[in-house]
Amino acid sequence: MEDNNIVEFICKIPKAELHLHIEGTFEPELMFKIAERNHIKLKYQSVDELKAAYNFNNLQEFLDIYYIGSRVLKTEQDFYDLTMAYLTKASGQHIMHTEIFFDPQTHLENGVPFPVFFNGIYNAIMAAEKVLGIRVELIMCFLRHLDEASAFDTLEQSLPFKDKIIGIGLDSSEKGNPPEKFRRVFEKAVQYGFMPVAHAGEEGPVDYIHEALELLKIKRIDHGNRSKDDAHLLSKIALHKIPLTLCPLSNLKLQVVKDLKEHPLKHFLDNDIVATVNSDDPAYFGGYLNENIIAVQQALNLQKDDIIRLAKNSFEASFISAEQKKHYLGLVDAFVSEFKSH
Numbered sequence: 612m613e614d615n616n617i618v619e620f621i622c623k624i625p626k627a628e629l630h631l632h633i634e635g636t637f638e639p640e641l642m643f644k645i646a647e648r649n650h651i652k653l654k655y656q657s658v659d660e661l662k663a664a665y666n667f668n669n670l671q672e673f674l675d676i677y678y679i680g681s682r683v684l685k686t687e688q689d690f691y692d693l694t695m696a697y698l699t700k701a702s703g704q705h706i707m708h709t710e711i712f713f714d715p716q717t718h719l720e721n722g723v724p725f726p727v728f729f730n731g732i733y734n735a736i737m738a739a740e741k742v743l744g745i746r747v748e749l750i751m752c753f754l755r756h757l758d759e760a761s762a763f764d765t766l767e768q769s770l771p772f773k774d775k776i777i778g779i780g781l782d783s784s785e786k787g788n789p790p791e792k793f794r795r796v797f798e799k800a801v802q803y804g805f806m807p808v809a810h811a812g813e814e815g816p817v818d819y820i821h822e823a824l825e826l827l828k829i830k831r832i833d834h835g836n837r838s839k840d841d842a843h844l845l846s847k848i849a850l851h852k853i854p855l856t857l858c859p860l861s862n863l864k865l866q867v868v869k870d871l872k873e874h875p876l877k878h879f880l881d882n883d884i885v886a887t888v889n890s891d892d893p894a895y896f897g898g899y900l901n902e903n904i905i906a907v908q909q910a911l912n913l914q915k916d917d918i919i920r921l922a923k924n925s926f927e928a929s930f931i932s933a934e935q936k937k938h939y940l941g942l943v944d945a946f947v948s949e950f951k952s953h
């Protein structure tokens with residue numbers, strides 16, 4: 612397939628996104644607009660100056676700037692605008708279904724009550740489902756650099772909205788914050804009916820992936836790059852079909868890989884892993900989902916069959932029903948045969 616042709620194929624194939632932090636979709640332009648509306652002065656003078664500051668060396672430096680951005684979000688309207696901006700973008704990239712992470716503790720610490728940010732996000736989802744036809748689920752993440760008591764408190768505050776949240780996750784600084792720290796919170800959340808996922812093996816050691824699987828009983832591994840170093844673990848996650856939500860441009864920007872040519876995605880596909888590609892924090896990492904797939908296709912010389920597999924994996928790995936999966940997999944097949952004939 613010609614280069615142009617495969618780019619078009621990637622852009623138009625129906626797909627799902629499963630690793631996306633809504634706070635990480637905050638584009639500098641919108642951040643400035645909302646800061647102005649809320650009379651908050653940013654320490655950057657212009658959009659360009661802010662963009663220039665997005666030059667991190669590691670996860671912690673990125674998180675520092677990410678939290679500065681989150682502080683301008685105050686009202687329900689702010690969260691609505693943030694969410695609608697992402698969903699509009701996603702829909703334009705032929706994302707049919709997306710499972711969005713949000714970080715309650717970030718907003719609670721900024722003095723925004725749970726119902727304010729939650730209703731802003733949720734109302735945007737309802738509107739987007741109607742207007743754009745995109746399907747959305749929400750996953751609430753605990754910040755792992757905070758303690759267990761804070762996670763428990765967040766879990767309690769989420770209960771009035773329980774039916775609108777499909778799962779719980781674990782994000783923020785991985786090193787020094789092992790999954791074990793949140794074992795009891797996850798146990799309780801699973802009792803409430805939340806689906807558990809967790810970031811593991813991004814910067815942290817492979818042991819954290821084992822812990823997240825065994826102690827937190829996660830159904831999906833966010834990142835999981837380090838499982839490449841453990842053949843036993845790889846065969847286990849292949850056997851149990853535990854998906855990985857990989858984020859190539861994030862890995863590049865945070866120097867988890869030095870070059871996309873070293874990215875383990877192809878290795879995972881060759882080992883029968885349900886690997887998926889996602890954008891993580893696209894406003895900060897230089898690309899939304901299609902840009903991620905294009906970058907990794909070029910670096911790893913992925914073929915059309917790999918792209919089809921990634922699209923199918925994205926639906927297989929999602930938390931939608933078996934019937935819905937069948938529907939979306941059918942859309943992928945229909946797209947592929949139609950693309951062949953044009």
Ligand SMILES: [Zn+2]
Pocket residue numbers: 630632782810833891
């Ligand atoms: Zn992430």
